[in-house]
Amino acid sequence: MIQKSTHSGCCASDSETSHDEHEHNHEQGFSLKREGILVGTVIALFILGSVFEERLHNTPFTIGEYLVFIPAYLLSGWSVLTNAGRNILRGKVFDENFLMTIATLGAIAIHQLPEAVGVMLFFKIGELFQETAVSRSKRSISSLLEIRPDSANLKTDNGIKTVSPEVVRVGDTILVKPGEKIPLDGKILDGKSQVDTSALTGESVPRSVGVGETVLAGMINQSGVLTIEVIKLFGESSIARILDLVQNASSKKSQTQKFITRFAQRYTPVVVILSLAVALLPPLFIPGATHAEWVYRALVLLVISCPCGLVISIPLGYFGGVGGAAKRGILVKGATFLDSLAAVKAVAFDKTGTLTKGVFKVTEIMPSNEFSQADLLKLAAQAESNSNHPIAKSIRLAYGKPIDESTISNYTEIAAHGVQAEIENRVVLAGSDRLMHQENIAHDTCNVKGTVVHLAVAGIYAGYIIISDEPKPDAIAAIKSLKTLGVNNIVMLTGDSQTVAQQVAQTLGIDSYEAELLPEDKVTAIEKLLREVGKKGKVAFVGDGINDAPVIARADVGIAMGGLGSDAAIETADIVIMNDDPSKVAEAIAVARKTHSIVWQNIIFALVVKSIFIILGVFGLATMWEAVFADVGVALAAIFNATRVLK
Template structure:
């Protein structure tokens, strides 16, 4: 509870105590009026000031104006008729109670998000003349060696050059299990170093680091409004003036009809009371407050679970997803390729592997890295020249003066080289040296531990169709799809083919549903942008994928996709519950108020009571741990 909330709570308690005490004080006339105005001023002065400012700025129609008119009217009635001012104080008191609940709920959601904001580093350590100097992370250049001591945050992305440790990544991923690190490992900013001293060579400037991107995503999340929020905003702009004019009509028209048409007493006091009750009932607080709060709480709860949703519009779209398209490598599989077989014509296994590793040495593709790991020796790049990478085919390069081609079937056909088909399941790298076929290398990817469970859980959650897109060969793609239980698979696709395929899938998606794409690679960015909603595997994903995506998973666990979908659906259920509940109760009470069957206390329930119940319901969106 912050200072503002504590101050408001004190005002509420003082006003409530004074209202109860004054009930037993035998005062009358002006003294009674003055005594009752003390708790009214204590609890309502800020509402009156805001209402006055709204009128001054020619924007009077808001909840402050409604509360001010209703309570001042109730006071006038008390002065002229009943001498009872408790209803006026009660309206202000319970309205402020509702506002306090709303403030507390927003604060709780902000604290969930601020746990992520705590990843912002205050400084970076640079060693100079044998001593550590703390500098602003913005001042650290790429390639600088920084030192991270136990208990400190990693300030900038980089590679460990010395030391080993365990890292607390819970603020980023929502997972409590520490990660082991060693020299050579890439490390992202925002993690907390738990044990050993680490020396890290920075690979990015602070403004481009993971922590900066995450903070930017979180800070901008609330600016993107959902259709439900936009509707409520438009609704309130029309609804509030309409009920003000309706209350005015309720005050004027029935007494005039009674006087001139029915020849009955006008009974202005009774109709004024009805109009004031009508105003209090009609206040749209429950909708205007609880709907944005539900989305805000949903985004906060998701952030705490390691799922960054860039705005409530994306949260709403995610809840409507009926089909999910997956990239294979790095999304459903680990992207850790291992050489599982070498088949050659005349060259030795080691020589064929050496030529492949050298030819692929300029590529950062996982297959290239797996060849270099299998080769196991330092790669001398000076032996390689004239490298030509052909997207979706492979690489052609000169190694020790020989022309070496390493790639798939398409590359061999492109070069007019007869090759021997391989019937092993895996990625096949065909090799040709000086235009002659030299053999092939079999590389297999490893499926992520939770991929199968994630696909199963998505189907149970109501996802009607799961699809996998990959540039891999058909036998490998089908084996992975069958093992995971994926409904459809499309293989041997170039990056442009993936966009085309998603376009086709968007035309044939389940009726009334949305299509999501999940990927992590730089070539997934166009597809992430094209799908109804793009989901990036954030921790190891490329910057381009994270920028293009609407939802970012802070680790590479596919089960987070299931959690993201469930969070969005829970949030939207709460939103629709609040809309139906708030509008339904208000319509009933408005009719009762207009007929004179509702007093001010029922009006308070219809306004503040409904708002408090809607806010409490909205807070449920924060709790996502067991989804």
């Protein structure tokens, strides 16, 4: 998750092992009260020690001063000292803890006890603010864990039994009462209600649901009692996928984080060597220069140079970006995808289920060659009886009668063309106009407005069925929002006909489209788009179906519609939009760009301020106190700036 300073070893050069250990330590519980008491105790000892020093300032050594300052030093700096020792044993010498340790021990060696304690104390205070900011930023994501259902009301022969969602099987029936969380994905068998989908989608407006509709685990039933047939195991449910995505969201570091890791690995030894040069060389070459003065300046330089602000705020910034997106129903699988998303210059959309509702309805039946409308619809329903495509489902729904499977044999799906089956010993073809041409079926109707299924029986054209789909309510706004963000290269890629693609593209304001594409054709189209964009930016693809998985994987940024999208698309995607609204694509890009901007603000601010104070320290114009304030101040400013991305 997030790397943290001091006891969490915030230096980016720490190993993955120590990072995991730090995360474990944090999970043990950060207690604001405990840390506050510790800081208060150190402040009291610091004030008491200052009184000793003030009253006995002409005395070179006082037991009382050391008896007060040393405990204060150990209380405030113990985690720094132990982390430095542990990392040295692991071969990770040059990190922030090492800088802090040699700077403060050096200060004690030259009898600058208040400065040594001050470095650790103010660093501890900075850490206190940092941990509070981290905890606050994590709430937006960890709140998703609260939607994990604890139990399910399983219907059994002996009545309702309360069980864990993990033991419920597909096909079981569960009861969800008003106010309860829906524990598993399922289809409503009885009842109607309003459900709160905000935990999954980020939308605050409740949704009305009734018999036959699908509801997802994590939604909250607000009014009526719902009887639900379970369609997915808990481990495969939407809520389980969300929890997995969120808990692993920061495992993939962005290029910026990797850059800072490499930077810190080179920066820290350079600072140590420079400090040694400042301590040793001037007394040899500058008349009147004392070792005590230049050693002090070297120690100041070490404190100023701690890369805390950078190494804390950058992962925190990305974590905030992931959390801010999650609050809006946009799940980002890693910080690296935020960087890619911020650079998107071209977006390609699938049509059905992505830009359109994907809810098809038979609107016209046009028989031919002595076939009746009833014959045509029955044949189409029989031919499509084994297909899960939305078009096939709409035909079966329009037919509305039981289908005798015993009359159907040799069923074959012809990718992006249609299906073929033997029905009562006759070969029936159902599919696109291309299928008719491919099989040399004579027909006089080719260009039909709308999604069309042509049928042929034993080589004779039987007619066509028109199925209507409509754009999603926010599809037009989604395209406009992308153009407002400067993403003008917007393409629609669909397997549907040229006529339908043209109609949808004109309605939505999409300038470019490609139709009648096979899954591999979509990959080819994306590769062409990648070449056009080149190194100037990134290409995103947005889809929802299993046939979109290859092109989602090929794009720089793969985005899946996660509400009712296929598991293959969701697993392959880098980003998942939980409410299936295409307008969330522009929102995700805006969040990514804001995150990227804030992260680079922190990098530039930290480097500029530290460079100024390093110069002041070398020339003796900055004391140890100013060094502490420079280090902690930069860290705090960067932390507070990073948390802005949550808003």
